[in-house]
Amino acid sequence: MNTGTQALSNRATTAAVAGNFDRRNADWYVDKLIAGLVFVCGISAILFVLGIFFFVTREGIGFVFEKMDFREFFLTPYWSPSDAEDPEHGILALIAGTASVTGLAMLVAVPFSLGAAIYIAEFATGKTREALKVLVELLAAIPSVVWGFIGLVIMNPLLIKWFDVPVGLSVLNAGVILGLMAAPIMTSIAEDALKAVPDRYREAAEAMGATRWQVIYKVVLPAAKNGLLGGVLLGVGRGFGETMAVLMATGHAVNIPSSIFDSVRALTATIAAELGEAVVGGEHYQVLFTIGIFLFLITFIINLSADLIVRGIRKG
C-alpha cells in the first residue's frame, strides 16, 4: 500500500510534467490581459475623480488666493456677485438655505425610511415584500426635475391654502420634497443593513421570549446601526448635492430663514442658475467654482464618513 503510493508520486514528477510549469499557455495570457483591463477601469475611476477635482479647483482657486475674504465669504449673508459696482460674495445665506432644507429633509426621511425598511425587512413576506422592494426602487428612479415639478405645481398651492402663507416655495416645501426624494435610497440601504443581520440572532432572541418588536429594538437595530447610520449620511450627502428639485421648490431667494415658510436658496441651485450668465474666467464665474470646491469637500467628507461608518471603523 505504502510503496504503491510512492511509485505513483514518482511517476507524477517526471521531467515532462515539470516542464509544463514554465510553459505559458493561452489561459495564462488571458488571465494577465483581464487583470490588466480591470486594473485600468479601476484606476480610471480614481483618475476621473481627481480630474474633476482638479478642474473645479483650477477654475475656483484663483479667487480663493487673490480676492477671497474668508470672513466675508463664510460669515456674511449678502450675495450679489454680478453687481457691477459693489459685488458681494457672502454665502452664509446659501449655506443656511442648503442646511435648513437638508435638515428638514432628514427629519422627514429618517423616520419614514427607517419605518419602511423595518416593515420590508422584518415583517413583510413573500409577494408583498418583493412588490415593495420593486416599488421603492422605482421611487428612487424618479428624476429630480419631476420632484421639483411636484413641489412647484402641487405642494406650492397646497401650502398656500393650508397655512395661509403668501408663497408656498419654502424650506418646508423643498424639505418635504427632498425628504421624499432621499427616502427611497435610504430605505434601500437601511433594508440591506437589516437583512445583513443573520437570522440566527433573531431566532435566538425570539426563542428567549422576546416579542417581534423587542427583537428588532434590542437586537436587530443595534446590530445594523452602522449600516443604518451610513444610509442616513448618504441621504444627507444626497440632500447637499441635490440641485434641480431644490432650485424649483425653495423659491430661490437669498435669505437666512427664520421659519420653515421662508424662501431660501441652496448652494447647488445658485451654481446651476448663475453659471450660464457668468463671464467665463470672470470673478463671478470664479466664485461659483469656489462654491463648487466647498460643496465637493463637504460631500466628500460626508460620503467618506458614511463609508467609514458602514465599515464599522469609528473615528477615535
Added chain:
Amino acid sequence: MVELATRAATTDASQQAVAAVPNKLEVRNLTIRYGSDVALRDVSLSIREHEIFGIIGPANAGKTSFLKAINRMDVFTSGMRVEGEIHFAGRDTRHLNNVYALRSRIGVVFPLPVGLPMTVYDNVALSPRLRGINEKAELDVIVQRCLTRAALWDEVKDRLNALGSLLSGGQQQRLTIARALSQEPDLLMLDEFSIAVDPVTTMRIEDVLKELRQEVTIILVTNLVQQARRLADRTAFFLGGECVEIGVTEDLFTGEVKDQRTRDYVEGRFG
C-alpha cells in the same frame, strides 16, 4: 462504579416521585409536517420534573423539529405544521394568547453557538431586561451568577464588555447557556450543543448540566449516544420521524429493548 450506583439511586428516586410530581411536559400524538413531508409522526411522551431527558437519533430524525414545536418556534418556519397536543406546566401550548410568555420559560441552546452581537454582559442581561429588570446592581448579580453556573465566569470576568460574538466557539456556547439560564427557565432544551465545541469544553458543559438537573428540567438532544448515556435519566430514540423507543437510559444500552434498531444504533451498528 460508584457513580453508576448513585445514578441508579437517583433514577429510582425520580421514578418513585413520578406519582407525586406532575409531568413537566406532555406530548400527545405529535405530528410535524413541512408541506407534505412528515418530519415527525405520532409521537407521545412525557417528561418529568427535574429529569434530563435525552433524545438520540441520526440526522433528519426530527429531533430539532420536536424542540421547535415545544417552544412554538414553528410559527417562524414557513410551511411547518404541528398537529397533536403539547402540554407544558399543565397548559395546552396550542392555545395560548401569549406565546412569548411560554418561550421565556424555556431556554434553548442551538447546535451552533449564537453569541448575540452585543457585549458579553448584555447577552446575559438581555432576558432579565426583557422581564423589566433594569437596576444595575441586580443585573450584575444575575450576570455573574449565570456566567458562573455556565462555567464561563473566570474566562470572561475581565472582558464583560467585549463583543459576545467575538468569543471562541466553546465560550460562545457557554455564553448561550448562561443566557438561557438568565431566563430562569423551567425547561432547558439543548440541541446537539457539542457539535461545534471541543471535547474539553464539552465535558465542562456536561458537568454544568449534571449540577443543573437539581433545578431545571432538561431535554438533551444529542448526536453522541455516549453523551446521553452519561447524562440522561431517560432517553428516547428517534429515527426517520418515528419515536422508536423510550426508556431508562441504561436500559437502552444494556437491558432489553423493544426494537432491534435501538440496539443497532446505540452500538454504532447502523446504516
